Amino acid sequence: MMSDLFFSALEAHAQRRPKEVALRWADGVMTWAACAEAVAQRCQHWQRLGLQAGERVALRMTDGPRHLCEALGIMAAGGVHCPIDHSLPASQAAEALESLDPTWWLDDAEGAQGDPWHPGGSPMPGNPGLVSRRTSRQGPAPIDQVAFIRHTSGTTGVAKGVILTHRAIAERADAVIRAIDLRPGDAMAWVLPLAFHFAVSIGACLRSGATVVFASNLRVAKTAAICREAGVTHAYFSPWYAMRLGVLPELNLGSHLREVLVTTAAIDAVAADRLRQRLQVPVRQALGVIEVGLPLVSPGYLGEVAGEFGAPVADYRVRIVDGVGKDCQVGECGELLIAGPGLFAAYLSPFTPAVDILRGDFFPTGDAAALDADGRVRLLGRLKSVIVVAGMKVFPLQVEAVLEAHPAVARALVEGVRDEHTGELVQARIEIEADNEESEADLQDRLLRHCQQYLGALECPSRWIFERLPLTVTGKVQRHR
Numbered sequence: 001m002m003s004d005l006f007f008s009a010l011e012a013h014a015q016r017r018p019k020e021v022a023l024r025w026a027d028g029v030m031t032w033a034a035c036a037e038a039v040a041q042r043c044q045h046w047q048r049l050g051l052q053a054g055e056r057v058a059l060r061m062t063d064g065p066r067h068l069c070e071a072l073g074i075m076a077a078g079g080v081h082c083p084i085d086h087s088l089p090a091s092q093a094a095e096a097l098e099s100l101d102p103t104w105w106l107d108d109a110e111g112a113q114g115d116p117w118h119p120g121g122s123p124m125p126g127n128p129g130l131v132s133r134r135t136s137r138q139g140p141a142p143i144d145q146v147a148f149i150r151h152t153s154g155t156t157g158v159a160k161g162v163i164l165t166h167r168a169i170a171e172r173a174d175a176v177i178r179a180i181d182l183r184p185g186d187a188m189a190w191v192l193p194l195a196f197h198f199a200v201s202i203g204a205c206l207r208s209g210a211t212v213v214f215a216s217n218l219r220v221a222k223t224a225a226i227c228r229e230a231g232v233t234h235a236y237f238s239p240w241y242a243m244r245l246g247v248l249p250e251l252n253l254g255s256h257l258r259e260v261l262v263t264t265a266a267i268d269a270v271a272a273d274r275l276r277q278r279l280q281v282p283v284r285q286a287l288g289v290i291e292v293g294l295p296l297v298s299p300g301y302l303g304e305v306a307g308e309f310g311a312p313v314a315d316y317r318v319r320i321v322d323g324v325g326k327d328c329q330v331g332e333c334g335e336l337l338i339a340g341p342g343l344f345a346a347y348l349s350p351f352t353p354a355v356d357i358l359r360g361d362f363f364p365t366g367d368a369a370a371l372d373a374d375g376r377v378r379l380l381g382r383l384k385s386v387i388v389v390a391g392m393k394v395f396p397l398q399v400e401a402v403l404e405a406h407p408a409v410a411r412a413l414v415e416g417v418r419d420e421h422t423g424e425l426v427q428a429r430i431e432i433e434a435d436n437e438e439s440e441a442d443l444q445d446r447l448l449r450h451c452q453q454y455l456g457a458l459e460c461p462s463r464w465i466f467e468r469l470p471l472t473v474t475g476k477v478q479r480h481r
Helices: 007-016 032-050 065-076 090-100 164-182 201-208 219-228 239-246 269-281 396-404 440-454
Strands: 023-027 027-032 056-060 080-083 104-107 130-133 146-151 159-166 186-190 212-215 234-238 259-262 284-288 293-297 308-310 317-321 334-338 364-373 377-380 387-389 393-395 409-419 423-432 464-466
Touching: 007 032, 007 201, 023 032, 023 065, 027 032, 032 065, 056 065, 056 090, 065 080, 090 146, 090 159, 146 164, 159 164, 164 201, 164 293, 186 201, 186 219, 201 212, 212 219, 219 239, 234 239, 239 259, 239 269, 259 269, 269 396, 284 308, 293 308, 317 364, 377 396, 387 409, 387 423, 393 396, 396 409, 396 423, 396 440, 423 440, 440 464
Parallel strands: 023 212, 056 080, 056 104, 080 146, 186 212, 186 234, 234 259, 259 284, 423 464
Antiparallel strands: 023 027, 104 130, 146 159, 284 293, 308 377, 317 334, 334 364, 364 377, 387 393, 409 423
16 A cells, blocks of 8 residues: 555554554644554545546645645555645635646645636535546656655746655655654654645654654744643744744743754744753754755754754765856855755656756755855855845845844845945845834834844845735745746
8 A cells, every 4th residue: 555665664653653642733642553544544535536646636734633644645545745735825826736737636724715627516425625636737747656746936936846756755754864863752843834844854753753743823832832741852843933932931842852943944043042042952953955855954052153054964965066066165155056865856847857957966956055164054045146235245044034033023035136336235125023013114223223233234234125025835935026
């Protein structure tokens, strides 16, 4: 039934530790035996529906254990899991659906958006949500053992689907297990959308035997309580959670916590140090690249700068190259290239094999970075987004991290605009928190003073725009419109 490379671990845990907890959420638990049985039932259900090997299934479900078991059941049946985030507005969900070109569509999220192919259609018998089937334009991708496709455009490119095989998911999950010392019986707090964060961290929990603890809650005090009650050993947070947990009047994630990993975007150094000091554990920056895995995880010590990752994890190699592909000198900014286990197989739309993208064994990330004499990586932002002010390079990632650490800022986008005197100026587009009632003039003044505490004079924004920032389908700020 299941791929030996990924699902055999789930069955093994069910046999060896049937009564131990595999999944935990606010008001329930699922043992390893129950999880394996639930996945087997969903696998058989999809086979009865007629799902064929390699057919893509677009899955829109609310995050939680049912979503996870459904996704695993689809993959176990030979289908390709193509998640669509349940929080996306209808227009962006339609964009993702068009790009993924699936054969099957399952919408079982709260506020289901209906059958996009057969308006007015009803659910297939025996399904909890709306299931629809059609003939895919492209058909299955010409690759064996495809397991997962994530719709993404990064923050700048044309929408495409990143294709991962069962082997790739297993390899990158095993690399994470070694990097963060994830053991059977450990518990990982999970707050991120399953549609965007599945192949690495969830795979690592299932293969290692660690419990997945669904702890997402806009009331971060509730997240902390869930972590504490579950005895989490690892917390996998976004910067939003890390910053808000750090300012809770009373913060206790439990005595078993060994480390916090922060991913999706840079976390401000001040906010990270605040959390380190309060929890007395490493708060590690983790760089996830959907084409690669989780190749960079910082040590997490006091005083780390945003984007300062240290050496790549043991299974990965990096290069920093200039515009003609030559290795940069120590400290010189160039493009970050990464090689290692679990690389993607292809892009779906248009279909492009990984071999046509890779430079030898290395994936070109499009990120600007530098290496120090000890081989430690410093990420500086997107290569195409570097701003040059009076000959000085300004990296938007660093400025955005400082801005987003301010309590009045929900999201920030930093970009360069032309200037006849300095070549470019730094412009900040700011989405403020909904409960902030300051005038734009007062807020601009306060944010500038905040930036001046942590940035050089030329790095501080000189132009400000306050607006709602558009997001990509993966929930990141859209850089080019």
